[in-house]
Amino acid sequence: xxxxxxxxxxxxxxxxxxxxxxxxxxxxxxxxxxxxxxxxxxxxxxxxxxxxxxxxxxxxxxxxxxxxxxxxxxxxxxxxxxxxxxxxxxxxxxxxxxxxxxxxxxxxxxxxxxxxxxxxxxxxxxxxxxxxxxxxxxxxxxxxxxxxxxxxxxxxxxxxxxxxxxxxxxxxxxxxxxxxxxxxxxxxxxxxxxxxxxxxxxxxxxxxxxxxxxxxxxxxxxxxxxxxxxxxxxxxxxxxxxxxxxxxxxxxxxxxxxxxxxxxxxxxxxxxxxxxxxxxxxxxxxxxxxxxxxxxxxxxxxxxxxxxxxxxxxxxxxxxxxxxxxxxxxxxxxxxxxxxxxxxxxxxxxxxxxxxxxxxxxxxxxxxxxxxxxxxxxxxx
Ligand SMILES: Cc1ncc(COP(=O)(O)O)c(C=O)c1O
Numbered sequence: 001x002x003x004x005x006x007x008x009x010x011x012x013x014x015x016x017x018x019x020x021x022x023x024x025x026x027x028x029x030x031x032x033x034x035x036x037x038x039x040x041x042x043x044x045x046x047x048x049x050x051x052x053x054x055x056x057x058x059x060x061x062x063x064x065x066x067x068x069x070x071x072x073x074x075x076x077x078x079x080x081x082x083x084x085x086x087x088x089x090x091x092x093x094x095x096x097x098x099x100x101x102x103x104x105x106x107x108x109x110x111x112x113x114x115x116x117x118x119x120x121x122x123x124x125x126x127x128x129x130x131x132x133x134x135x136x137x138x139x140x141x142x143x144x145x146x147x148x149x150x151x152x153x154x155x156x157x158x159x160x161x162x163x164x165x166x167x168x169x170x171x172x173x174x175x176x177x178x179x180x181x182x183x184x185x186x187x188x189x190x191x192x193x194x195x196x197x198x199x200x201x202x203x204x205x206x207x208x209x210x211x212x213x214x215x216x217x218x219x220x221x222x223x224x225x226x227x228x229x230x231x232x233x234x235x236x237x238x239x240x241x242x243x244x245x246x247x248x249x250x251x252x253x254x255x256x257x258x259x260x261x262x263x264x265x266x267x268x269x270x271x272x273x274x275x276x277x278x279x280x281x282x283x284x285x286x287x288x289x290x291x292x293x294x295x296x297x298x299x300x301x302x303x304x305x306x307x308x309x310x311x312x313x314x315x316x317x318x319x320x321x322x323x324x325x326x327x328x329x330x331x332x333x334x335x336x337x338x339x340x341x342x343x344x345x346x347x348x349x350x351x352x353x354x355x356x357x358x359x360x361x362x363x364x365x366x367x368x369x370x371x372x373x374x375x376x377x378x379x380x381x
Contacts, residue, residue, distance in 0.1 A: 004063050004177070005247045011059035012240065026237045027051045048225045052236040057208065059240055060198065061217075063177035064190045066210035068217020070224050071236055075173065075193025076101050077229040078207030082138070082169050082189055083115055084223040085216070090137035091116045097351035099146045099171065100340035107344075119347075122152045128160070135164050141187070142171040143180075143290075144283065147299045147335040147359040148352060149274040151283035154290055158186030167216075169209075173197070174325075175295045178250040183212045185290060196326030199242040200249050204235045249328065249364065253296035256370060257362040263371050264300050269308075269378045271301035271356065297325060299335075299359040306355040308381040309334070313358055315377035318370060325361035330370055333359045 012024040019025075030046040043049050057069030072078040079102055083092065094106055096119040106117040120131040122141065132139075139161040143152045154170060161168045169189035170182035176197040182190045192198055194206040208231075211217035224230050231239075254277075261275035276287035277294030287294050302309040313321055319332035323339050333339055335353050343351070362370070 007062055008059060008246060009244055011062065011244075012055040024052065024055055024237070024240070026233060028233055046233070047228055047230055050230075050233045050236070052233040052240070053231055056231075056236040056240045056243075059243060060177070060192070060194075060208050061210050063243075063246075064172070064210040065177075065181055065183050066190065066212050066217070067214045068221065069208050069210045070217065070220045071194075071231040071239075072207040072209065072224060072229050073231050073235075074205050075191070075195055075207035076105060078191050078193070078209040079171070080105060081209055081220055081223055081227070081229060082191065083109065084227065085167075085219060086115065086137050088114055089116065091118065091134055092138045092140060093117075093131050093134070093136035093166070094119050094140040095122050095142050095145060095152070096120055096347070097145045097148060097150060097353070098140065098142045099173075100335075100343040102140070102142070102171070103340075103347060104342040122157065123150055128157070132160050132164050132166075136161075136166045139166050139168045140171070141168060141182075142174075144174045144276060144295065144297065146174060147274075147333075147339060147357065149174075149276055149281075149283065149297065149299060151276055151286045151290075153286055154180075154182055154185040154187060162186070174297050175291060176246060176250060176326075178247050179254075179293045179295050180291045183210065188212050188216060194239050195324060197246060197250065198326075199239040200246060200326060200328065201238075201242050202324060202327030202329065204238045204242070206231050206235045206239055250293070250296065252364055253362050254293050256364070256367045257296040257298055257360075258294070259367040260360070260362055260370060260374065261298050263374065264298075267378060269303050269381055271303045273300045274298060296362045297359070298362065299357055301354065301356045302358065302378075302381070304356065304381060309356045309358060311380055312377045315380050316373055318365060318373040319360065325359075327361070328364045330363035330365055331361040333361075335359055 032043040034040045053071045057071045061069035110117045167188040170187045172190045173193045190210045265273045275298035276283035319330045
């Protein structure tokens with residue numbers, strides 16, 4: 001059984017030792033009995049390990065092709081967790097246009113003196129080479145980037161990072177293992193906000209970090225227990241349940257995204273569409289090389305200014321105006337005040353996030369209905 005579509009459907013199925021339940025039961029107990037004074041069972045205390053969390057970590061690791069998956073309470077906790085592997089004077093190289101929460105975390109940790117960070121435009125070969133020359137210990141990558149869908153070459157960055165002795169962590173939230181496998185491209189860690197495509201139903205906040213090696217996986221699990229950032233049993237149960245339909249959801253949502261991207265691309269009230277599935281997109285070729293599909297996220301610039309953009313987003317009825325992404329329902333967000341509100345305005349400007357930009361997470365609705373909604377909203381300006 002090698003196909004990942006089969007593996008995720010079968011993950012943890014039929015393994016219940018107590019009653020033979022086909023689906024994995026939910027284990028809420030915070031503590032587990034020891035067999036004798038010096039012999040514990042496979043689980044002892046819920047912060048350290050839990051059967052549902054364990055099963056989810058194993059399933060994601062299997063999809064990503066890693067050795068170990070450490071499940072955390074949120075995606076931010078997973079990003080913070082990897083920084084624990086480094087000393088305060090070690091350097092982290094991060095993308096200048098990473099998720100606003102990641103930018104905020106690294107900026108404030110650096111201000112506290114708990115790490116050193118440089119933010120770099122990783123699509124700029126000279127800037128990237130200069131930053132690598134500073135000998136970072138960790139290179140963080142986010143591709144496609146949030147919200148501009150910029151792609152960077154994971155294999156090339158991993159090669160350059162290895163040459164200076166750096167580890168590489170890729171935030172794979174936007175594509176999921178159904179479309180991109182960073183560990184196969186040379187990365188050491190693949191990180192997710194499971195809040196998004198992995199759970200897929202916008203009803204859990206969670207995270208996971210998959211390590212390529214057992215050694216890194218064990219160190220991350222140690223830190224997760226030490227700092228207490230592990231995910232809850234219920235969230236893990238829900239996330240594994242959601243993950244079973246990951247491939248089917250991604251196939252259908254991606255098809256909808258392609259239809260919408262083509263519609264927006266031709267629309268006269270749209271300045272520009274950012275979607276690596278479009279042949280005109282700067283990331284098209286790279287997407288073909290390192291992704292197995294363009295995914296279901298896109299963004300676009302409305303012609304005009306902030307007022308026109310506001311009127312479009314407020315006129316949409318099927319697209320819920322909300323941050324987050326990757327659920328079955330379509331969402332639209334205004335990155336300036338929503339996903340990237342936590343970033344300083346100068347940093348947003350450098351990253352190219354303007355007041356005419358809207359980001360869409362394409363859901364599973366009928367594409368004709370989504371197009372009709374967008375068409376009516378754009379007709380107002
Ligand atoms: C790319 C990316 N990484 C990380 C996160 C943080 O995840 P969470 O909100 O689950 O903490 C987000 C949240 O939107 C995200 O979009």
